[in-house]
Amino acid sequence: DAKTTQPTSMDCAEGRAANLPCNHSTISGNEYVYWYRQIHSQGPQYIIHGLKNNETNEMASLIITEDRKSSTLILPHATLRDTAVYYCIVRPPLAYSGAGSYQLTFGKGTKLSVIP
Amino acid sequence: SAVISQKPSRDICQRGTSLTIQCQVDSQVTMMFWYRQQPGQSLTLIATANQGSEATYESGFVIDKFPISRPNLTFSTLTVSNMSPEDSSIYLCSVVLGAYEQYFGPGTRLTVT
Numbered sequence: 001d002a003k004t005t006q007p008t009s010m011d012c013a014e015g016r017a018a019n020l021p022c023n024h025s026t027i028s029g030n031e032y033v034y035w036y037r038q039i040h041s042q043g044p045q046y047i048i049h050g051l052k053n054n055e056t057n058e059m060a061s062l063i064i065t066e067d068r069k070s071s072t073l074i075l076p077h078a079t080l081r082d083t084a085v086y087y088c089i090v091r092p093p094l095a096y097s098g099a100g101s102y103q104l105t106f107g108k109g110t111k112l113s114v115i116p
Numbered sequence: 117s118a119v120i121s122q123k124p125s126r127d128i129c130q131r132g133t134s135l136t137i138q139c140q141v142d143s144q145v146t147m148m149f150w151y152r153q154q155p156g157q158s159l160t161l162i163a164t165a166n167q168g169s170e171a172t173y174e175s176g177f178v179i180d181k182f183p184i185s186r187p188n189l190t191f192s193t194l195t196v197s198n199m200s201p202e203d204s205s206i207y208l209c210s211v212v213l214g215a216y217e218q219y220f221g222p223g224t225r226l227t228v229t
Contacts, residue, residue, distance in 0.1 A: 043208045043220035044159070046117075081177065093215045102149055102218075103174075103212075106158040 003027070004088045009049045009111040011110060014080075018075040020110050022088030025069040030092050036106070037084040044087070044106070047073065078114045085109040118143055118211050128227045129199055135225045136195045139209030144189035147212035150182070153186070154205045162207075165192040181204035207226045 005023040012018040024033060031041070035047040046054055048062045055062045061074040077081055085107040118140040129135050133218050139148070148165040163184055164172040173182035186192045209221040 041223070041225060043120075043206075043210075043223045046217055049216055050216055081151070100162070102212075103161045104151075104159045 003090050003105075004107055006088055006107065006110045008108065009113070011113050011115055012044065012075075012078045013078060014114050015077055018078040018112055018114070020073040020075075020086050021070065021114065023070045024049070024088070024090050027068050027090050028092075032091070032093060033062065033071050034064040034089050034091060035060070035086060036089070037079075037082075037086045038109075039084045043077065044104075045084075047086075051115075065106075076094050078112075080114050080116065083109050083112060083114045117219070118145065118213055118219045120209055120211060120219060122207075122221040122224050124224060125222065126227075127226040128229060130229060131155055133199055134195055134197045135199065135226060136193050137207055138211075139194070139221055141190045141211055145211040145213065147214075148192050149210040150184060150185065150192070150194045151208040151210060151220075152155045152205045153208060159190055159208065162194070165194075179219070196226065199226075201228045207214045 003026055032049050032051050034049040036043045036044040037047055048057055048060050050062045050064050052064055052068055064071045087106040121140045123138045127135055144217040152162055153159050161174050162182055164176045165186040166186050167186045167189055181197050183195045185214040204227050206223045206225050208223045212218045
């Protein structure tokens, strides 16, 4: 079972910030929050990950609440090419993962539609 | 990051035949994996492709059905043998960089008729 909860779908106007929420109330102390996205019929694309501090890279920002029970992925200026299904998952650091840790349960994700 | 390419991008195959999927990475990586994603489903790990040794298969997957080669640190192949319609799926190659980042190839969409 997926350990995260996300809204089924969201719309965002092109050029505006897209804020995608994720609840992970049962996250363990050593688990990271990861975000991936999948454009139709393509492989998942890594976006960003974080433990407890906010993170930013060239694609997005990740805001994690202080209690780590939820997070928000922010795409600062959404474009039409950002239309995809976005998946939030929690997992331990890959370098310290044991057997079965590379299984990825993506859940249903959030279908983000960027509107012109 | 890692740039991963897969060949073929898609194929339609007849029942009982075999297809070999190639995965090429633009840098040397230690950890390489093969996944399957059936329509509307999440990813399922098939096996870990180990360089210089036999692949490590997950429960429900066997070497006779999904033989894997990993001749070097940038290349791997997955063969889907004796195919049936139930093997219709997207097959994905994946690599791990460092302790945190996992990247996926574009996928091979297989349809078995």
